[in-house]
Amino acid sequence: MHNPLPTRGVDVLLQASQADALSAVQSDPLLSSSLWINVALAGLSILLFVYMGRNVTSERAKLVWGATLMIPLVSISSYLALLSGLTVGFIEMPAGHALAGEEVMSQWGRYLTWTLSTPMILLALGLVADVDRGSLLTVIAADIAMCVTGLAAALTTSSYLFRWAFYAVSCTFFLVVLYALLTEWAASATAAGTDEIFGTLRALTVVLWLGYPIIWAAGVEGLALVGSVGLTSWGYSILDVFAKYVFSFLLLRWVAANEGIVARARDAAGGAAPADD
Numbered sequence: 001m002h003n004p005l006p007t008r009g010v011d012v013l014l015q016a017s018q019a020d021a022l023s024a025v026q027s028d029p030l031l032s033s034s035l036w037i038n039v040a041l042a043g044l045s046i047l048l049f050v051y052m053g054r055n056v057t058s059e060r061a062k063l064v065w066g067a068t069l070m071i072p073l074v075s076i077s078s079y080l081a082l083l084s085g086l087t088v089g090f091i092e093m094p095a096g097h098a099l100a101g102e103e104v105m106s107q108w109g110r111y112l113t114w115t116l117s118t119p120m121i122l123l124a125l126g127l128v129a130d131v132d133r134g135s136l137l138t139v140i141a142a143d144i145a146m147c148v149t150g151l152a153a154a155l156t157t158s159s160y161l162f163r164w165a166f167y168a169v170s171c172t173f174f175l176v177v178l179y180a181l182l183t184e185w186a187a188s189a190t191a192a193g194t195d196e197i198f199g200t201l202r203a204l205t206v207v208l209w210l211g212y213p214i215i216w217a218a219g220v221e222g223l224a225l226v227g228s229v230g231l232t233s234w235g236y237s238i239l240d241v242f243a244k245y246v247f248s249f250l251l252l253r254w255v256a257a258n259e260g261i262v263a264r265a266r267d268a269a270g271g272a273a274p275a276d277d
Contacts, residue, residue, distance in 0.1 A: 017085075018084065018085040018086055019085065020085070020090075021085030021086075021088040021089060021090075021105075022083075022084060022085035022088075023085075024085075024088070024090075024105060025082070025083060025085060025088060028229065028230050029230075030228065030230030030231065030233075030234065031105075031229055031230040031233050032083065033234075034230065034233040034234040034236075034237040035079050035082050035083045035233065035237070036079075036083065037237060037241070038075060038076075038079045038237050038240055038241065039076055039079045039080060039083070041072075041241060041245050042072040042073075042075040042076035042079065042244075042245070043072075043076055045071075045072040045244075045245045045248065045249070046069070046072045046073060046076065048249070049065075049068060049069050049072065049248060049249075049252055050069070052065075052249075052252045052253065052256055053065040053069065053252060053256070055256070056255065056256065056259060057259070058259055058262060058263035059263075060127060060262050060263055061255050061259045061262045061263060063127055064124050064127045064128060064251070064252075064255050064262060065252060065255060067120045067123040067124040067127070068120070068124045068248045068251055068252055069248075070116075070117070070120040071117050071120050071121060071244050071245075071247075071248050072244065072245060072248065074113060074116045074117040074120070075113060075117060075240065075244055078109055078110070078112060078113035078116075078117075079113075081109050082107055082109050082110070086109070087107070087108060087109020087110075087112060088105060088106070088107055088108070088109065089105075089106050089108060090103045090104065090105055090106065091103065091104060091106050091155065091157050092104075092157055093157070093160075094156075094157050094158060094159055094160045094163070095160060096160030096161070097160050097163075097224070098223060098224035098227075099220065099224050099227070100160075104220050104221075104229070105220075105229045106154060106155065106221075107229075107233060107236075108151060108154060108155060110236060111147055111148075111150055111151035111154065112151075114147045114150070114212075115144055115147040115148060115151075117244065118143050118147065119140045119143055119144060121205065121243070121244070121247065122136075122139055122140050122143055122177070123136070123140065124248075124251055125181070125185065125198065125201060125202070125205070126139070126140075126185065127262075128189065128192075128194050128197065128198055128201070128251070128255075128262070129185045129186075129188045129189035129192060129194060129198050130188050130189070130191070130192035130194065131184070131185050131188045132188075135180065135184060135185070135188075138176075138180075139176070139177055139180045139181075139185075142173045142174075142176040142177050143173070143177050145170075145173045146170050146171075146173035146174045146177065147170075149166050149167075149169045149170040149173065150166070150167070150170040150216070152166040152170075153165075153166035153167040153170060153216070153221070154216075154221050163221075167213070167216065167217070167222070170213070171213055174209070174213065177209075178206060178209075181202050181205065181206060182202070182206070185198070185202070186198065186199070186202065192261075193261055193264075194258075194261060194262075197250075197251070197254045197258075200250065201247060201250060201251060204242065204243070204246070204247055204250070205243065205247065208239050208242055208243040209243065211235070211239045212236070212239060215232060215235040215236060215239070219231075219232035219235070220232055
């Protein structure tokens with residue numbers, strides 16, 4: 001059948017009303033429940049993390065705590081935006097896609113969440129591992145680039161090939177992040193005496209973050225092996241629960257119990273000046 005809207009593309013996303021998006025989210029119990037669970041857990045995490053950080057006094061520990069607290073703060077805002085339809089739209093999949101010509105819901109707001117929250121995860125990890133500022137900035141920049149190119153992959157409607165090209169670029173930036181976590185940052189954590197907690201958090205982060213590109217490739221945005229937007233959303237939401245709230249809880253619990261180790265690490269300015277002879 002002839003497609004009556006051959007030129008809509010991303011315009012569909014831009015012109016779809018929030019009321020339409022809200023209605024679509026509310027009419028899919030599987031989808032809406034995947035969002036509400038994160039709103040609830042993010043809210044509880046904020047209250048818990050504020051309580052856990054009440055006695056933190058050293059500057060570096062406060063930086064770790066502040067970065068970690070930002071994770072659920074960003075998440076609750078983002079998931080409310082998804083639920084309200086503010087950051088949800090509909091795009092028409094290009095020729096070559098398994099759902100070519102069909103309008104598919106895009107939760108593009110998730111990419112905004114990851115762009116803002118994952119740098120906070122890396123900042124907290126970098127502070128705990130006592131990495132130098134140059135490495136920290138480079139890895140966070142690669143992470144942001146990973147999220148932005150992932151968003152481009154999700155929203156490209158002009159070409160199926162370019163969707164996967166952006167996906168490949170995003171995965172390349174991800175490899176930069178993984179390399180730093182598994183090599184340079186691990187060595188820094190050992191030198192700082194924080195290798196035990198860093199190793200736990202690194203393993204949690206690496207394993208869970210690998211799940212995101214897998215879900216993208218298998219879900220409606222990629223090969224559509226899983227054709228349900230609700231199931232895809234639940235996959236992302238489950239990963240978020242462990243990669244954000246469980247990660248943050250484990251980190252803050254350790255910081256609260258080992259603030260002296262954190263405080264002895266090189267200060268946020270890159271290290272104290274050497275003493276005069």
